Amino acid sequence: MAQKIPEETVQTNEIIDRETAMDYSFPMRLHRFFVDADLSRSSLKITDPELLHQWSKVLRLQEEDRVTLCDGNAMEAIGTLQSIDHDHATVALASLTPVAAEPKKYVTLYCSILKRENFEWIVQKCIEIGVKVIVPIITARTIKTGLKIDRLRTIAKEAAEQSGRGIIPKISEPIDFISALSEAKNSTNIFFHTAADALPTPNPLPPTPYLNIWIGPEGGWTEKEVQEATNNGFHIASLGMLTLRAETAAVIGSYRAVEGIL
Incomplete structure (x- = not known):
């Protein structure tokens, strides 16, 4: 009579066989x-x-x-x-x-200054996504203006290393909203706005590898700021019907811009 093998032994042997059959020789990612x-x-x-x-x-x-x-x-x-x-x-x-992973599209993020820890998070995540330049801007509803630029640049370097970037993205010195408009007006600009009547991004956008996206403060852009952007030929666009936190909007807008799915 055949001897019955305990169920526990069968399960153990199956696990050993599966582990033996698996190839664990995955290439280790280098620092x-x-x-x-x-x-x-x-x-x-x-x-x-x-x-x-x-x-x-x-x-x-x-x-x-x-x-x-x-x-x-x-x-x-x-x-x-x-x-x-x-x-x-x-x-x-x-x-x-x-560096094959470095994005081809040159995206600049103009972002209203937020609380320090929130803005640092934006810098880290948007650089991991592929943004090339981040410009902190002072808007009408900006509350906090004290950023430690050296610390932001350290965060940028570490995020670029971690994500496999080929460059260290630039963190600019903060500038006021009007100066930022003047600096960017000759480029393609997507001005994200939370207003209900904000339209989706025009499709197709002008064919260019250079693109600027704009994210406002927690309180949103003022009507005057939206009008100034419109007067300078910016595309006023929406990220959807839901109200997003500024840092969430920065990440989503950056990803869509880098991947060309605006």
């Missing part, structure tokens, strides 16, 4: 860093104290570990650590290649 250096050479000496600290103390990288280095001009190279010490590291570089 990514921007460096101000010529990456077309065969090797590179790193002396930046902050970067060395991150490599040796935080990530605990060792010889033969690999990293992705980017020059900030949408070119990158895989680097293999040959040596790493407290004051320098030597990296062997593979061939230089374009």
Whole structure:
């Protein structure tokens, strides 16, 4: 008589068989860093104290570990650590290649200044999405105007590294609404407005790789600001019938602009 195998044993064996059959050799994503250096050479000496600290103390990288280095001009190279010490590291570089993930469309986000933590979140997420430039603007209903631009630029760099960008997007100094209008008026501008009669974005938009999108403050644009934008030839558009928080609108508008689905 055949011996009955306990159900627990069958289940265990099935799990082992499935795990044995699965291929776990997924390529590990390499840590990514921007460096101000010529990456077309065969090797590179790193002396930046902050970067060395991150490599040796935080990530605990060792010889033969690999990293992705980017020059900030949408070119990158895989680097293999040959040596790493407290004051320098030597990296062997593979061939230089374009950063395929960097978006082709050049989107600038003109965004009303919000509370500091909300604006920092916008910077992080919109750069992960693919925005090239973020311009903080002071509008009639802007309440908070104190931004730490150096901190925003650090957030921008880290978000660009994390998301695989080929450039470090620019964070401009804050400017007032009228100055921003003058700066952008000769480009294609999508001015997102919460009014019920705001129309969907005109389709098709003028064929251009350059596009500016505008996000207002929590209280919305004033009628005067909407009229000023209209007078300058801006496209007044809506993100839908629901009322969105400014940071939500910034992310959705940025994504649609970068992906060309306005």
